[in-house]
Amino acid sequence: MTSKQKKLFKKLVQHVGLILFTFIMLYPLLWMVGSSFKESSAVFIDAHKLFPEEWHFSNYVEGWKGFADISFTTFYKNTFIIVTIATIGSILSSTVIAYGFARIQFRFKKTWFAIMMMTMMLPFEMIMIPQYVMFNWFGWVDTYLPLIVPTFFGIPFFIFLILQFMRTIPKELDQAARIDGCNTITIFTRIIVPLVVPAMMTAAIFSFYWRWDDFMAPLLYLQTPTKYPVSLALKLFSDPEAVTNWGAMFAMTTLSLLPIMIIFFIFQRYIVEGISTSGLKG
Template sequence: MDYRKKKARNKIIQHTLLLLFTLIMLYPLIWMVGSSFKESSSVFVNAHQIFPDEWHFSNFVQGWEGFGGISFATFYKNTFIIVIIATIGSILSSTFIAYGFARINFKFKKTWFAIMMMTMMLPFEMIMIPQYVMFNWFGWIDTYLPLILPTFFGVPFFIFLIMQFIRTIPKELDQAARIDGCNTITIFTRIIVPLVMPAMMTAAIFSFYWRWDDFMAPLLYIQSPSKYPVSLALKLFSDPEAVTNWGAMFAMTTLSLLPIVIIFFIFQRYIVEGISTSGLKG
């Protein structure tokens, strides 16, 4: 009986601590949502108060109107264009490249793989200026090409993730398919791709998150406000030379999180399946 009481008490303590840590981690998010309903002038005056006494739903209307005659509908449209095309490009190209590294023997294969893995260690600040000079020479500044086109040449992390998944697939399936008359491309499209779908979905979710939150790249390459994504448009709410509408800014920030939250809850099982079963095992 004492053992059961002790076990129950330990569970209560564990769940209490987990709930406490969860609230601490969610506090900034809850504060942001509460501030989106506050009057702009009282956001930081009553910063200790999470939810307002008087709810201002007009913040969402004012925020959606945007600025300079450009509404947030335009910024959302721009963001979805960048995110969807870049995600499709990164997944298709990374899967194809991963198949080559996992199944095809070619000269200097290990060397090219090592070079690819080393690119994952390069910080963005190191390649930022060379990339800008190159894209400026191409005439791509103030277009979406610098944000989209490089993804069609593979993303190293996604290549590694999908390649490890492919290595868990028995090669006997490839050999059986060749006996039936399938070539390399047919094996890839009809056998490999359906089997690595969990890893591809995991990579797609990560790509969606990264592209949606990306601020630095649009800041470098996009100059016209009508082409801004949501991440860059939110920064324009904060104007050091004028009165900032904090309520509208937090309202639009809250709305900007909705796609990410929806994607997570819909596809969260693919994240677990894609990483645990997919094989980050060698």
Template sequence: MTYKTKNRLKKITQHTLLGLFTLVMLYPLIWMLASSLKESSNVFVNAHSLIPESWEFSNYVEGWKGFAGISFTTFYKNTFIIVGISTIGSIVFSAVAAYGFARINFTGRKVWFALMLMTMMLPFEMVMIPQYIMFNWFNLIDTYLPLILPTFFGYPFFIFLMIQFIRTIPPELDQAARIDGCNTISIFIRIIVPLIVPAMMTSTIFSFYWRWDDFMAPLIYLQTPEKYPVSLALKLFSDPQAVTNWGALFAMTTLSLLPIFIIFFFFQRYIVDGISTSGLKG
């Protein structure tokens, strides 16, 4: 057997194994998509079959109607409001905090930086009750503020990521900008921000994904169904005390994944750029 033949067989084997692993990983999504096109009564009866006996596209129409007279138009609008504002707040203020840690010398910088890193190790369950008590004191329960305000203090992971990115930018650029008359704010806006766009875009993708899938925080703070996001609406769409329309539920679950897929498809290159590349290119 020649070397060329061995190399070809090796590639065929590798691609076959990768294809099988990909199919195993994608099977739950494929099953969900197939179930969204089945009759509700046949979803679990013929769960092994990925081909519906009858294609029920009406599941998407029925599912979009929602429940309690509230359609998924309202739930999607609520979700985009929460995700949009919180993502902008987390990225902007994380960038400001990262610039402060990376470029500005102030008293106790190392201590504050260490404390910031320690917060990355705290699970949400540890701060859940104290945070709820605090927002209850402020009379902010059943509003979007408990879901949005914490993001305006920055995310430790995003701050850490941007700090590492800013440190790759030569300090000589800052010095040259100061000679030209720029102050600290101007250097941040005109020099640092354009160079850390990959890191900011990476943080944007992660923030959008985390906030879109967030279920626990809306469950804790929101009490009015008209204010529910998609993640909470999908859970309440299933009623254990009544007959659940599984076809419509899987249809709405499938639609809930579309924004994540779209964001990831168009901005996936920034994930690699934001983590592996340096601040300067050329």
């Protein structure tokens, strides 16, 4: 076997291995999509089959009808309201805070930054009860406020991500802008923000994904079914006192993944650019 043939054989083995690995990783997703077209009673009977012998497109129609005259149109609308406002709030506030840590000198800056970073280590289970008590005292339970308002005070991971990106921007730009008569706010809005758009977009994609996929927070704070997001509405399919419509549940679960996949494929270049550039300078 010549050296050229050995290289071709090595590439062939690599590609076959990658294809098999990709199939293994995607198998649960493919199984879910296939099950969304199966008859509900056959989902687990024919669990070994990836796709059904008889396709039931009616699962999507039945699933979209929802429960108690509340269709998934309402659930999707609620989700988009929560996700959109929370994402805007988290990105705007995190960018402002990151700019403060990156460019503004104030007392105990390193101490406050260390405290902020330590909050990333707190598990949600530790602050879940104190937050619920506080929001209940505010009268915010069964509203969207507990899901939205905290995002307007910054997200530590996003602050760190955007801060690292800002550190790659030369401070000479700030000095040149001040010579031209710009103040701190003008420098932030006209110079810094346009340059950190990749990091902001990366944070926005993560925020969209996390808020869209969030289940525990809506479960804690929302009590009225008409206010449920999609993540919480999917739980309604699994009723221990009734027969679960597995086909419809998998159909709606499949649809719930579409917005995330669309957002990811459209803005994936920002993820790569934002994360890679944020790590260039400590």
